[in-house]
Every structure is written in structure tokens, then in C-alpha cells.
Amino acid sequence: MKLLCTFLLTLALIPVFATEPVPAGFATMQVYPNPSSTGRFSLELAQIPQGEQVEIRIFNLIGNEVYMRAAAAGAGVYQQQLDLSAFPKGVYMLEIRQGSQKQTRRLSYI
Secondary structure, three states: HHHHEEEHHHHHOOOOOOOEEEEEOEEEEEEEEEOEEEOOOEEEEEEEEOEEEEEEEEEEOOOEEEEEEEEEEOOEEEEEEEEOEEEEEEOEEEEEEEOOEEEEEEEEEO
16 A cells, blocks of 8 residues: 555656747647546637648557648637547547647647
């Protein structure tokens, strides 16, 4: 029991991931709910320049792409529903590309 408590305490102190700074001119991103028990996530991208091409990709932890969508967003807020319910529960990586820049976020499907 002591070993288990020590292990859990150690895990609680390890940072899960670092938040990347948002590059200048890049869309700000919100993903919710995260974690999700249904596998469905809402993605909101704001501050997108008019007509800017945005690429949305989701990868599993072994690097396989499980979702891809490219869209030319209008100025303002772009909203997209992401549905991972057909995939196994676990951790996925969401990658947003805008031009030569990218942001990555972790998605937890529990």
C-alpha cells in the first residue's frame, strides 16, 4: 500500500505537458470538455485572419492520424465538433496548423 501511495504521489508531481506559447498572428484555441467521457470535443479557434487555411489533425499516441480536416476559416471564430467515440479510449494529440506554424494539445478520452 505504501508503494502505491508513493507512486501516485510521484505521478501527481510530474507535469503532464507544457503549454506552448501562442505564436503571434496564430489563432487562439479552446478544446472542451477535456477530458471527455463521450469522446466528443468542441474546438473553437479565434482570431483567425480572413480566408486563412487551417488544418486540424488528431493522432493517437503511436502516431497514426485518426482525423484530418482542412478548412478556410472566415475572420472571427471557427467552431468544429470532434468525435472520437469510434476510437478506443485513451490520449490523443490534436494538432492545428496555420501556415507554417502549429499548436498541439492533448485530448483525453476517458
